[in-house]
Amino acid sequence: MSFRNFPMVPRVVFGRGSFNQLGEILEPKRQGNKAPFIFLVDDVFRGKVDLISRIPLKHNDKIIYVSAEEEPKTIYVDDIRDDIKKEFKETPSGIIGIGGGTLLDYAKAVALMLTNPGSSADYQGWDLVKHQGVYHVGIPTISGTGAEVSRTTVLTGPERKLGMNSDYTPFDQVVLDPSLLNGIPKNQWFYTGMDCYIHCIESLTGTYLNAFSQSYGEKSLDLCREVYLEKESIDEDSQDKLMMASWHGGMSIAYSQVGVAHAMSYGLSYLLGTKHGVGNCIVFDQLGEFYPEGVKEFKQMVTKHGIDIPKGLCKDLTDDQFDTMIDVALSLVPLWENALGKDWQKTITRKKLRSMYELM
């Protein structure tokens, strides 16, 4: 098809306190008493009774705590899948991800790998997944990445950092409860929100853009500006709007793509394990040449919130290490093509990328 037939999340509930409806939402999807719901929960919530006690466990349902300290990896996806298969005879009724982009991506990937054979590394790419996954639900507790609405789950594998992009990837259900954003550390709130802001700049200035993606991207950008530039505090309204910014920002990628910041940030992340949100900020801070207006506004937001953007990550790297990052970045062809058009290779040489990485 010339135009993508975009899969949208078919069910969404929005509201402060809507997390309390989770039991009611899940019950009709239960495939009998022996097919558990598996809750993948960010392990920062371990012992946080307020959230954990509200997870509606029944029968042999299980919570698995997963660390989001590192970017999601194909080996951990495979491990979680194998553990679930070993412990339960029946295929789970569903996988529920509770956390930020990392947990949401794990939930999507595990749901797919319960019904697709082999390793998740085999499916990094576009439309390689062949079978529908088990029912999967996304519940963001931090907003910005758009993982709750996207058709990818970005994984670091043995050979590359690349998503499992497929029509089977999006969640079957999303619960948007802005009250779950309470208590996020400020740096994290900023870095993850900037992932959304940077998405939008990359999408709106890209060559792939159409009116569908533009309308979502513009609304998301308006909301980011309201949250990060206009408001004086992180109040409830700010949480509500950040959650919607992330949602619309994710949708804006439907017929578009991200660009230079994401391509280079994937390189950093692959080599150094830099987390996605902060990695994007580190890269975007140096991209005034490509996104002059966006970078100017980004710097205003950094200043306003007194955020520390790490510097000097690349100062001691070897030639081989630079080459690795450059290989990863250059492999993301659609991102470069969206950012700079078909002739992107005229501008983006290995030397150019090396000089840019050296600034970070």
Next chain:
Amino acid sequence: MSFRNFPMVPRVVFGRGSFNQLGEILEPKRQGNKAPFIFLVDDVFRGKVDLISRIPLKHNDKIIYVSAEEEPKTIYVDDIRDDIKKEFKETPSGIIGIGGGTLLDYAKAVALMLTNPGSSADYQGWDLVKHQGVYHVGIPTISGTGAEVSRTTVLTGPERKLGMNSDYTPFDQVVLDPSLLNGIPKNQWFYTGMDCYIHCIESLTGTYLNAFSQSYGEKSLDLCREVYLEKESIDEDSQDKLMMASWHGGMSIAYSQVGVAHAMSYGLSYLLGTKHGVGNCIVFDQLGEFYPEGVKEFKQMVTKHGIDIPKGLCKDLTDDQFDTMIDVALSLVPLWENALGKDWQKTITRKKLRSMYELM
């Protein structure tokens, strides 16, 4: 559930020329050679080879032309359903609506009535539909109503004008091809677009609003303003943006409601058969008291485009006729409550409505 678990259209394709992908989209949904796809097409397209020849007919697939001269009626829904059941032994593979809000509403209603017993009039209301309908696809050829994305299909029945609001109502697939908007008569383009504008004003000023609906409503309103106030001609960009305005405007109703204009316009439509778009314009033109900013801007758009808003519809009506309109309008409790809050009956008396209708 306190918060609605909103059903979204699970598949959408957007693009100029995407209508040509229809065959490819439908084929995987075909339930064998004897289960036809039924195309409900606005009869203004009869003989319009450019569109009709591109409808991908196979096997016993059938085009049924339906007039949109009148608002959709429960008796016609039942008739179309009965004719299909008589002609085909097997349940259709799908129903595809091609046209404006009227045709889209017919497609949704017929799809539901192929699997739910009785008359469509039995299901006018909220959540009365019990069984999933057959696969149904919406392809707008005029934009504004939001019917392509909403969870209702508004029908005039023997006793009321009211939608079949249900989780089964939304389309399974929508094709947004802005090139299908070519050739719309200017008045129609205006009236239908104003349905969207009025939706948004009613939603954004309503008491039901939350951040989800607000973000969609604001974007839709921005796009309406661009199309109807800022642009000097109806170019391709304008068609693209109107299609997205309608989409986001429909989504903005998810957690909101329409208001005074829709409630009163339903009365006009029930009694006089006034079409929905122009009916909303006739009513909204007189609602400066309730929506001062919106009505002011609406009048600017009317003037800019030299549109004729019909007047004097009610000048020769009898008391009984006024009473009928007032009964219909007053029955739409959620609309009044959204517009004016729980105490709406303090302001909205029969006398008040009569005096307002007399201006129209």
